[in-house]
Amino acid sequence: MDCTRFAAELMAQEEFPGFALHPRDAWLVCDGACWLVAERTGETIVGRVDEDSSRVLTRQRRWPSPRPGPGHGFASPLPDGGLAVSGRDAITVYDADGWVRWTYSHDAWPGEGNIGSGACVADASGRLLLATVSGPAEPGSYPGDLCIALDLAGGRRVTQTVLPSASSGYTFQRSLTDPSQVFLDAAGGDTFHSLVITVEDDALRAQPVGLEDEPFAGLSRDGAFLKLDVGGEWLSRYASGQADVSVDAEDVLPEGLRFVGYRPGFLDTDRVLAAVGKEQDSQDNRHLVLDGRTLQPVAEVDYPGTNCFDPLALGDGTWLTVEGDTVRRWRTA
Known part of the structure; x- marks a missing residue:
């Protein structure tokens, strides 16, 4: 070379x-900006990268951290200044003033030693929260984890789709310039899925792109x-x-x-x-x-x-x- x-x-x-680079939500692109996310002494700290290249961050915000432990869970800044946090068995949305707006409970991800962990991000409209959750624990075969769309105002489930991945660790990313581009990574042991997520007419779709x-x-x-x-x-x-x-x-x-x-x-x-x-x-x-x-x-x-x-x-x-x-x-x- x-x-x-x-x-x-x-x-x-x-x-x-x-701040550490290893957590899946450490580095995010959402709401037309780049973000850094850190966890320290029970707090989630979110910093928005400044558009002015002579500075690093334009501001830092601190939130309670309902995560299941270091390296688990996923925090995502919201367009209205709030924060969504995906934990082991619930998704919590905070208003910009730090108060809990709503909590959505779901089947718990498997315990310690399993990489299964959810993620969340607002959609292009700013009305829905896209999130990955563990599927229902029922007897028989497990069809896969779920990607769901929740109403950001009140937490109501609007729609969902079954993912090709099971008990995986997830990461959402958005485009800086095209709000409709929503990408989802799913890391599941020996298999890694990359998906494009779309919501149209209350129908949620997850389509693979590129190679596994x-x-x-x-x-x-x-x-x-x-x-x-x-x-x-x-x-x-x-x-x-x-x-x-x-x-x-x-x-x-x-x-x-x-x-x-x-x-x-x-x-x-x-x-x-x-x-x-x-x-x-x-x-x-x-x-x-x-x-x-x-x-x-x-x-x-x-x-x-x-x-x-x-x-x-x-x-x-x-x-x-x-x-x-x-x-x-x-x-x-």
């Missing part, structure tokens, strides 16, 4: 206590999206009306390296930022800039005086890194 090296320019940094065992990764402002092989052996790009693009790590990366981290993403419509390394959780990851259409490496990033595990591309030419409780915002120098 022969590509240019450049130094990243630090734009801003901010302390965000309790490719979680959704970055979403571009022009509608393209990335999917990453769970083992880091390949990275794929999908866009409506365009040919799918896939590159194998062994063909485009130095020998012994693969795509690592969990969130390769679009720096802008022309560039992708991805972590590569020998091991998934290594602190020695290298960050590469890839061509946004061919996914071929074109540059490598050097950081002055710091390192980080998994970069978070924001789509505006900047990206975030995390080191301890410190979140830093960078751009290409």
Whole structure:
């Protein structure tokens, strides 16, 4: 691999206590913005990434945390300033002032040692909350977990569909520019489903996209999206009306390296930022800039005086890194 090296320019940094990259809701795209979610001492802390690249977060909010434990549950900011939290056996929606608006109880996800865990996100209209819940525990075969749509005003179930996954850990993501794009990842042991969720005329549909065992990764402002092989052996790009693009790590990366981290993403419509390394959780990851259409490496990033595990591309030419409780915002120098 022969590509240019450049130094990243630090734009801003901010302390965000309790933040870690591993929880499924740590990094969210919803309501036309990027969000960071942390959990600390019984609180869920939500920070909205500032549109001004000279700052990291525009604000932080704190909420009670009805989660079943660290790394479980899912918190999602709402368009009206509230927060929805998916727990082990209930979904709780808070108003902007912190009061509980409603709680929706459902069959509990399996206990400790099982990866089953729900997620939630508001739909494009802002009237419905999409959520994944465990299906009914009845004798006989288990058809699958459920994706349900709840009325955001009062918590009434409007519609539902059975998912192809069972007892899985879920993550919702939305597009920054197209509110109708709702993506759902389902991690279930050896199988990973990636689904596009649509609601039309009170009918909820979950349709697979791309290959299995490719979680959704970055979403571009022009509608393209990335999917990453769970083992880091390949990275794929999908866009409506365009040919799918896939590159194998062994063909485009130095020998012994693969795509690592969990969130390769679009720096802008022309560039992708991805972590590569020998091991998934290594602190020695290298960050590469890839061509946004061919996914071929074109540059490598050097950081002055710091390192980080998994970069978070924001789509505006900047990206975030995390080191301890410190979140830093960078751009290409």
